[in-house]
Amino acid sequence: MAAHQANRDDNLIEDIQSRLDSLNKSERKVAEAILRDPSAATRYSIAALARAADVSEPTVNRFCRGFSATGFPDFKIRLAQSIATGTPYVGQNVEPDDTVAEFADKIVLSTIASLDKARQALDPKALATAIDYLIQAKQINFFGMGGSAPVALDAQHKFFRFNIPVMSYDDALMQRMVAAGSSTGDVIVMISYTGRTRETVDIARIARANGATVIGITNPDSPLGDACTVVLEVTAPEDTEVYMPMSSRIIHLTVIDILATGVTLKRGADFLGHLKKIKESLKPTRFPSE
Amino acid sequence: MAAHQANRDDNLIEDIQSRLDSLNKSERKVAEAILRDPSAATRYSIAALARAADVSEPTVNRFCRGFSATGFPDFKIRLAQSIATGTPYVGQNVEPDDTVAEFADKIVLSTIASLDKARQALDPKALATAIDYLIQAKQINFFGMGGSAPVALDAQHKFFRFNIPVMSYDDALMQRMVAAGSSTGDVIVMISYTGRTRETVDIARIARANGATVIGITNPDSPLGDACTVVLEVTAPEDTEVYMPMSSRIIHLTVIDILATGVTLKRGADFLGHLKKIKESLKPTRFPSE
DNA sequence: TCAGAATGTAGTAGTTTTAAATAAATAATG
DNA sequence: CATTATTTATTTAAAACTACTACATTCTGA
Secondary structure (H helix, E strand, C coil): CCCCCCCCCCCHHHHHHHCHHHCCHHHHHHHHHHHHCHHHHCCCCHHHHHHHHCCCHHHHHHHHHHCCCCCHHHHHHHHHHHHHHCCCCCCCCCCCCCCHHHHHHHHHHHHHHHHHHHHHHCCHHHHHHHHHHHHHCCEEEEEECHHHHHHHHHHHHHHHCCCCCEEEECCHHHHHHHHHCCCCCEEEEEECCCCCEHHHHHHHHHHHHCCCEEEEEECCCCHHHHHCCEEEECCCCCCCCCCCCCHHHHHHHHHHHHHHHHHHHHHCCHHHHHHHHHHHHCHHHECCCC | CCCCCCCCCCCHHHHHHHCHHHCCHHHHHHHHHHHHCHHHHCCCCHHHHHHHHCCCHHHHHHHHHHCCCCCHHHHHHHHHHHHHHCCCCCCCCCCCCCCHHHHHHHHHHHHHHHHHHHHHHCCHHHHHHHHHHHHHCCEEEEEECHHHHHHHHHHHHHHHCCCCCEEEECCHHHHHHHHHCCCCCEEEEEECCCCCEHHHHHHHHHHHHCCCEEEEEECCCCHHHHHCCEEEECCCCCCCCCCCCCHHHHHHHHHHHHHHHHHHHHHCCHHHHHHHHHHHHCHHHECCCC
16 A cells, blocks of 8 residues: 555645646746746735736736646745745756855755655655564664665664664675575665665575565665565655765665664663663763753 | 844744743734644635634734734745744654654654754855865865764765775774874864764864864864864754654764765866766666666 | 637735724723 | 723724636637
C-alpha cells in the first residue's frame, strides 16, 4: 500500500515552472510574472498581478483555477505556502557571481526543499519494518562508501548508544568480508545515493544469501534497491550542477535519525535512562555551562 | 503597543504563541482560534474567523495589525508562509505513542525548522573570511570528536576533491599532535556542538600558538569560540529531550557545504572541470543508469 | 468567412477596512 | 465606598476595495 495520500502541499512554484510550456500566451505571461518574484506575487491583488503580467483580471483568475485553486485568494495562499519551503530563489542554482550571503541562502534553502520532498516521499510502512528489524538485530553494520561513509559512521555513533553491537565500514573489501561472514539475525544497512555502485550491489546479495537482513537507504529503482530486504527510498534531488553530493547525505542522515528515534521509542521508557547515563558520562570532559 | 517589530520571516505561529499572555481578552480569543488549527485559519474569511473566535471582524483586523501585518489578507499570507516551515506540529516533540508516520514527520520538520533558523543566524562576513582562509591554506585539517567526527570526515571528503592536502581526525591525541606540529598557512577547522569540550579548547589554543588559523564551527559564546580565529556560529536548537545530537550535525554539514561551495566559486570556472573529471572517474564502477 | 478558442469589459457580489458610536474597565474624586 | 470622569476595548454600520460572473469582443486556424 504505497498509497501516499493526495499531494496536498506539493510545491506550487515547481508546478508552475513545469507547466510553463503547456500554457497559452496570456497565461504564460501570468506565470512569468509570478515566477519573476513569487513572494511579491503573494502581496499583489488580482488587479496588480494582472497589470504586472499585462493581461486582464479574469485571465489571472482562470490561471489560478488551472492550478486547481478555487480562486485567486486561495491560489495566493498556496503560493505563500510553497514559498517557505520552495525557496525565494525559485529553484535557482548557485551562480558564480553570487555574494556569500546569496549562495549560503541558496544552499540552505535547497537543502530545506529536498528535506521537504523527502518527507513526502518517505514510506512509513517501510520505516516501521526497518525499525522492527533493527530492534531484533543481534548485530548491526552500516555500510557506506565514498560520500556515504560519513553517514555510516554517524549511524554507528547513534546506534552505539543503544547497547547493540554496531560497526560501520567504508571499505568495499571489509564490507564484502563482513557480508560473507554474516548470518540470520544480522542487519546490514547499506547507504548509497545512486544505488548503482557495482561493489555495493554484490555485497548486498552476498549478505542476503547468508540470511542477513539488508536495509537499503537508497534510490528504490536501482539494482541495490532490488537486492535489499527493505528499501527506504530517498529520491533525492539531482545535485547535478555542482559535482558534489550535497542534500542527499543530509536526507540520509535524517533517515538515520528517524530509525534511531524509532528504536528508542519502541524500546520503551526505561531505555531513556540508559541514554541519559551515557550523556552524563561526558560531563566531566566539559567546561561548565557558565 | 508592544515594541515588537520587523521580525520579517520569523515564525508567525511561534510569535503568536509567545505573545499569548500579553494579549487582551478578545485578541486572545482570536489567537486561540488560529492556533487551534492554523492551516484552516488560512482558508477562513475575516468573518468566518471572527465567528470562530466569537468576536467582531474589526477585532480580528486589529489583531492582525498587532502582528505587523497591513491587514487581514496580509496576515493570512504570512500565516500560510509560516506553516510550511513552522510545522503542522507546532513545536511539538516526539511522543512515546506517536505512529511512525507522525514522528518521522516531526523529525524532518524540526530539522527543517532548525535549518531555517540557522540560515537567519549565519553571518556572511564570517563565512567570507573563513572561505578566504581556506583558499589560501597550505593544508587543511578537520577536527571533530564524538558526534562531530562524521562531520569532519564528510568535510574531508568534500575538500579532498579540491586538490588541497586535507585530513580529518576524530581522536584527541592525534588532534593535539597535529595542532602541535602546525604552522602559519595551516588551517584547522574545529567542529563542536557545545564548544565546551576541554580537550578541544586546548587543541585550538595550541594550534593558534603555532600560527595556524583556527576556524570554529560551534557555539559562539563558548570557550572554543573564544579560542578561534573565526567562528561560524551555529546556535543550534537544544535537542534536549532526546539524548542524542540531531539537527546540530545537519547544520554543521550544511555549513561545510557552504564553505566548499564558496571555495569552488572563488577558485573560478576552470576548476569546475577538475571536479567533473573526478566525478567521471567513478563511472566505470557503476551500473549504467538504464 | 466561419467555428471555436482565447482574451477582455463591465457590472455584481462579496470581503475587508474605516470611522464613528457604544460598552467596558480603570482611575479619580467627593 | 459610591459615583463620576477618562481611558481603553469592542461593535455597528457605512465606505472602499477586491474578486468573480456573464457576456462581448478579438483572435486563430480551417
